[in-house]
Amino acid sequence: MKIRLNWGTGIFLAMLAFMIFILTFVYKSIALDEYQHELVSEDYYKDELHYQEEIDKINNAKRLGKNIELSNTNEGILIKFPKEVELADISGTIYFQRLSNEKLDFTEDIKLDNHEQLISSDKLVSGKWIVKIDWKNKEEEFLFKDSWFY
Numbered sequence: 001m002k003i004r005l006n007w008g009t010g011i012f013l014a015m016l017a018f019m020i021f022i023l024t025f026v027y028k029s030i031a032l033d034e035y036q037h038e039l040v041s042e043d044y045y046k047d048e049l050h051y052q053e054e055i056d057k058i059n060n061a062k063r064l065g066k067n068i069e070l071s072n073t074n075e076g077i078l079i080k081f082p083k084e085v086e087l088a089d090i091s092g093t094i095y096f097q098r099l100s101n102e103k104l105d106f107t108e109d110i111k112l113d114n115h116e117q118l119i120s121s122d123k124l125v126s127g128k129w130i131v132k133i134d135w136k137n138k139e140e141e142f143l144f145k146d147s148w149f150y
Contacts, residue, residue, distance in 0.1 A: 057134070057143035068133055068144040076121040077131075077150055083115055085137050092135030092142075094119070099130065110135055124150050 061067050069080040081090060090112060096119070098104040106123055110133075133144040 054143055054145075057141050058145065060140055061142040061144055064142070070131060070146060070148055072150060073118070074121075075118055076124060077119045077148065079117045079119065079133070081112060081115045081117075081135075085115075087112055087115060089138050090135060092133065095130075095132040095134070096123070097130040097132065098125070098127070100127070121150075126150055 064082050065084055066082045068082070071078045071080070079094065090110060092110045094108040094110060094117070096104075096106050096108075104125055108117075108119060111117060127150065129148050129150060131144075131146050131148050133142075135142050135144075
């Protein structure tokens with residue numbers, strides 16, 4: 001039996017190979033566990049309703065003379081709060097979010113020592129983190145959001 005390969009058969013085989021190639025990647029990205037798809041937020045629509053409150057808190061933080069500063073150290077990430085704010089009046093929460101793996105996300109309460117708080121390197125994995133500090137000074141609320149590489 002003689003196989004005849006003309007231009008129509010060649011185009012068909014090329015299209016078939018391309019479709020198999022694409023479908024292989026679709027299968028790998030959807031079905032295999034090693035390619036996980038993490039959501040930024042489980043309650044996306046509920047979070048969207050409170051977005052204006054976040055904007056107001058961010059604007060409050062911008063009105064301060066100096067905002068929160070982050071810096072990497074050997075022990076972890078050092079968070080420095082503005083010196084102009086009374087230390088005893090600061091309360092709130094620090095959120096660390098890892099977009100590549102939600103199992104690494106964690107939350108810390110603000111416990112300052114001389115306007116600083118250290119987040120230990122034991123809790124951190126090197127890479128990109130979304131840092132969100134929601135804090136309150138007396139009755140005024142502030143929000144600091146930043147992407148940070150550790």
